[in-house]
Amino acid sequence: MNLNETTVTKDFHVEAPLTPKRTRWEEFWLLFGQNRLAILGLLIFILFFCCAITGLFLTSGSKPIFDPSLVRLEEKLRPPFSKPNLDLLEPDQVPTLNFYLMGTDDLGRDVFARMLQGAWVSLTVGFVAVGISVLIGIFMGGIAGYFGQHYLKIDHILLTLLLVSGTGLIILDVIRFGAALLLLCLAYIVYAVLTRHRSKKKASPSWGAMFHINAVSVDTLIMRIVDIMLCFPSFFLILTVVAILPASIYNIMIVIGLTSWMGTTRFVRAEFLSLREQDFVAAAKALGIGNFRIIFRHMMPNAVAPVLVSATIGIASAILTEAGLSFLGFGVPPPHATWGNILSNGKNFIFDAPWLTFIPGITILIVVLSFNLFGEGLRDVLNPKLRERH
Amino acid sequence: MKSKNKNNPIILCVKDLKKYFPIRRGFFQKISGWVNAVDGVSFEIERGKTMGLVGESGCGKTTVARLILKLLALDEGKIIYQGIDISGFSEKEMKPHRKEMQIVFQDPFGSLNPRMTVGQSVEEGLRILGLKSHGMRKARLEKLMEMVGMSPDSTDRYPHEFSGGQRQRIGIARALSVEPSLIICDEPISALDVSIQAQIINLLKDLQDQLGLSYLFISHDLNVVGYLCNTIAVMYMGQVMEYASAEDIFDNPHHPYTRSLLAAVPDSEPGKKMEITLPKEDVPDSPAALQGCKYRSMCSMEAPRCRKEQVLFEKIGEKHFVRCWKAMKK
Numbered sequence: 153m154n155l156n157e158t159t160v161t162k163d164f165h166v167e168a169p170l171t172p173k174r175t176r177w178e179e180f181w182l183l184f185g186q187n188r189l190a191i192l193g194l195l196i197f198i199l200f201f202c203c204a205i206t207g208l209f210l211t212s213g214s215k216p217i218f219d220p221s222l223v224r225l226e227e228k229l230r231p232p233f234s235k236p237n238l239d240l241l242e243p244d245q246v247p248t249l250n251f252y253l254m255g256t257d258d259l260g261r262d263v264f265a266r267m268l269q270g271a272w273v274s275l276t277v278g279f280v281a282v283g284i285s286v287l288i289g290i291f292m293g294g295i296a297g298y299f300g301q302h303y304l305k306i307d308h309i310l311l312t313l314l315l316v317s318g319t320g321l322i323i324l325d326v327i328r329f330g331a332a333l334l335l336l337c338l339a340y341i342v343y344a345v346l347t348r349h350r351s352k353k354k355a356s357p358s359w360g361a362m363f364h365i366n367a368v369s370v371d372t373l374i375m376r377i378v379d380i381m382l383c384f385p386s387f388f389l390i391l392t393v394v395a396i397l398p399a400s401i402y403n404i405m406i407v408i409g410l411t412s413w414m415g416t417t418r419f420v421r422a423e424f425l426s427l428r429e430q431d432f433v434a435a436a437k438a439l440g441i442g443n444f445r446i447i448f449r450h451m452m453p454n455a456v457a458p459v460l461v462s463a464t465i466g467i468a469s470a471i472l473t474e475a476g477l478s479f480l481g482f483g484v485p486p487p488h489a490t491w492g493n494i495l496s497n498g499k500n501f502i503f504d505a506p507w508l509t510f511i512p513g514i515t516i517l518i519v520v521l522s523f524n525l526f527g528e529g530l531r532d533v534l535n536p537k538l539r540e541r542h
Numbered sequence: 543m544k545s546k547n548k549n550n551p552i553i554l555c556v557k558d559l560k561k562y563f564p565i566r567r568g569f570f571q572k573i574s575g576w577v578n579a580v581d582g583v584s585f586e587i588e589r590g591k592t593m594g595l596v597g598e599s600g601c602g603k604t605t606v607a608r609l610i611l612k613l614l615a616l617d618e619g620k621i622i623y624q625g626i627d628i629s630g631f632s633e634k635e636m637k638p639h640r641k642e643m644q645i646v647f648q649d650p651f652g653s654l655n656p657r658m659t660v661g662q663s664v665e666e667g668l669r670i671l672g673l674k675s676h677g678m679r680k681a682r683l684e685k686l687m688e689m690v691g692m693s694p695d696s697t698d699r700y701p702h703e704f705s706g707g708q709r710q711r712i713g714i715a716r717a718l719s720v721e722p723s724l725i726i727c728d729e730p731i732s733a734l735d736v737s738i739q740a741q742i743i744n745l746l747k748d749l750q751d752q753l754g755l756s757y758l759f760i761s762h763d764l765n766v767v768g769y770l771c772n773t774i775a776v777m778y779m780g781q782v783m784e785y786a787s788a789e790d791i792f793d794n795p796h797h798p799y800t801r802s803l804l805a806a807v808p809d810s811e812p813g814k815k816m817e818i819t820l821p822k823e824d825v826p827d828s829p830a831a832l833q834g835c836k837y838r839s840m841c842s843m844e845a846p847r848c849r850k851e852q853v854l855f856e857k858i859g860e861k862h863f864v865r866c867w868k869a870m871k872k
């Protein structure tokens with residue numbers, strides 16, 4: 153190779169890039185469109201989304217178009233598509249569609265209206281719970297993956313424990329003891345700051361330094377917490393927590409969210425561990441970009457794909473968990489309809505009025521299935537290694 | 543180029559750099575040994591000049607690059623950049639100095655963020671440089687792309703739309719974005735086609751002439767290093783075996799390893815038989831073999847003294863250092 157002979161002029165321009173210009177979004181749709189089941193899942197998901205939102209408007213307010221809590225005792229357990237007996241009903245008790253699309257339940261309430269109301273509950277529970285779990289998961293996983301090799305000092309851990317227990321005691325009305333713990337913390341912090349200033353000059357060992365030794369790495373701590381959380385049978389944990397807390401839809405969302413972040417954490421940590429060693433992250437560090445910008449601008453976009461997939465499937469399982477809780481009577485309090493408590497009511501009349509069981513049951517099945525299909529389609533598109541199989 | 547200390551003729555001085563990686567074994571991850579990845583590396587780079595770092599794969603070249611950039615914490619030694627000792631700097635202290643030294647990576651596929659457009663990747667550096675307005679950044683970005691021979695309209699494309707050589711140009715543009723004085727080229731051409739290699743090398747040379755850059759050029763291709771570099775350091779198993787000007791290395795090599803490297807360079811004349819002294823055994827890794835001279839098990843002139851004594855890196859001429867006592871006696 154004789155390099156002296158090859159010369160490149162300075163205003164040398166490289167010809168157009170290799171492939172036709174196609175954005176990632178277009179490429180995504182091209183691949184996603186090939187997976188028919190995933191498309192079906194997406195369509196059902198969109199339909200469900202629209203139903204839930206229109207359902208919210210149609211069933212709420214002081215005079216809703218579909219009243220889910222209107223009791224017509226004369227019209228109980230009517231099968232789907234049956235006409236109401238207009239002689240027995242007051243004018244304002246007549247259903248809006250002039251027939252019962254999905255029948256009525258044991259109190260003569262319109263099941264269609266109740267399903268619409270329940271759709272919104274399922275949707276919000278699914279999204280908010282998964283939102284919470286994804287946020288926690290990304291945060292914990294990001295820290296474990298990026299700062300995992302840092303070590304926590306024993307004194308810092310002790311301090312955090314004291315602070316947390318002190319605050320907890322004050323909240324639980326054990327004010328004197330809690331305040332004592334907090335004061336202890338404060339005293340230690342003041343002491344630590346003072347000795348640090350002194351030790352910079354004299355470098356004399358203080359007794360505080362005795363505890364200033366490495367205990368566990370951040371990665372170990374977070375991943376062991378994940379392991380512990382995974383050991384709990386989470387459905388029973390939720391049952392216990394819901395039994396203590398006042399029954400409300402928000403509590404259920406939060407509890408489901410707080411017990412399902414472990415999978416996301418593991419995914420994000422694994423992605424971060426491999427991304428951290430990539431050259432482009434080293435280049436970003438060499439440029440002098442800050443840690444947080446590297447995490448959120450450079451690494452996170454490369455790590456969201458598996459998170460998105462697990463979130464989609466997580467929504468399905470959150471909907472299922474909420475339905476299960478409502479079925480057992482721990483969910484949303486009774487006047488409000490959810491798919492779970494419609495199913496739960498219906499089971500008493502399964503031979504007389506099978507639609508009360510089958511309609512919510514099959515709806516839950518279809519929605520959960522569509523989310524799972526959509527999630528798997530996403531995974532296939534976003535993971536180039538699995539693409540070849542189709 | 544902006545730099546605080548323009549008079550200092552030595553832009554980077556590395557003194558006896560050492561980095562050990564622990565080998566962890568067993569249930570408690572106890573440290574059972576150490577890998578001496580970099581075990582005594584010293585060299586200097588003059589302003590506006592190029593220093594070549596050559597050696598076989600796994601000898602610690604890339605680790606040296608990462609140590610200099612402080613992407614890895616060093617265990618011993620000194621890194622003096624423009625008269626400032628940066629070896630003890632914390633991450634915070636290092637930040638203002640980061641933009642002075644940049645790196646171009648070997649793998650053009652892993653070195654660009656696949657989720658950012660080329661423009662965004664290069665703009666990150668311009669942000670660091672302190673160009674606040676979007677217009678200023680855009681103008682500078684187009685200038686940079688032109689400097690490395692890319693059309694300005696390629697800035698809103700993603701890395702996967704480019705070929706290896708084009709990506710390497712983009713990597714160079716990103717390195718140039720913060721207006722550094724020193725660029726560490728970590729085997730920038732070994733993943734490219736031969737014809738593209740020539741383009742990239744010429745680009746690097748042109749940029750050096752235009753901007754007065756200094757290079758640390760890491761490679762295992764002696765031809766390229768001979769063409770591009772003013773001084774050369776030859777590394778073997780984490781140690782610099784010989785450090786001299788390019789002419790001295792090629793015309794007057796002292797260390798047996800340098801000689802065997804030069805002998806292994808294929809001649810341009812086809813059919814000509816090469817005289818290669820093959821190493822006696824494979825690269826040693828047992829602790830006993832690591833005592834004394836690291837090269838002795840492969841060396842053709844091994845003596846009992848090589849087995850016992852730690853060989854020192856000593857001066858034998860004007861800017862000519864060798865780590866071999868036999869070569870010094872000559």
